[in-house]
Every structure is written in C-alpha cells, then in structure tokens.
Amino acid sequence: xxxxxxxxxxxxxxxxxxxxxxxxxxxxxxxxxxxxxxxxxxxxxxxxxxxxxxxxxxxxxxxxxxxx
Numbered sequence: 001x002x003x004x005x006x007x008x009x010x011x012x013x014x015x016x017x018x019x020x021x022x023x024x025x026x027x028x029x030x031x032x033x034x035x036x037x038x039x040x041x042x043x044x045x046x047x048x049x050x051x052x053x054x055x056x057x058x059x060x061x062x063x064x065x066x067x068x
Contacts, residue, residue: 007041009067012048016066023049025059 003011007023027035042049048067053060 005041007038007045007049009045012045012063012066015063021063022052023061023063025061026057027059028057 002008002014005011025038027038030038042061045067048063048065049061050064051059052062
C-alpha cells in the first residue's frame with residue numbers, strides 16, 4: 001500500500017534498500033485527476049528524479065537520490 005501513491009517520500013524509502021534506479025510512468029493509465037496528482041508529487045520530489053524521456057504517454061525518470 002505504501003507504493004500505491006508513488007511517487008512519495010515513503011515509497012522512495014522502501015525502494016532505496018533495493019537500489020531502484022528508474023521509474024516509468026505510463027500516463028495513459030491515469031485519469032485526469034490522478035495524472036495531475038502524480039505530476040504534482042513529481043514536482044514536489046524533483047530533487048530525487050532526473051527526467052530521461054517524456055512524451056504525451058510515457059515518462060522515464062532516473063532516481064538520483066532518496067529522502068532522509
């Protein structure tokens with residue numbers, strides 16, 4: 001359940017011990033409200049994500065850090 005609202009600080013903390021490096025978002029899988037929520041959280045956590053690829057349907061990020 002902690003990973004369900006990814007990206008979030010708590011979700012990143014769970015992923016850190018596994019050295020997860022990439023996150024892919026298939027934006028077509030979200031309704032407008034959820035898409036806006038994901039984009040807002042990505043903006044709030046921008047220091048942990050480096051965008052690698054973006055188009056209308058897909059976003060790929062490298063995870064470059066984890067919250068303390």
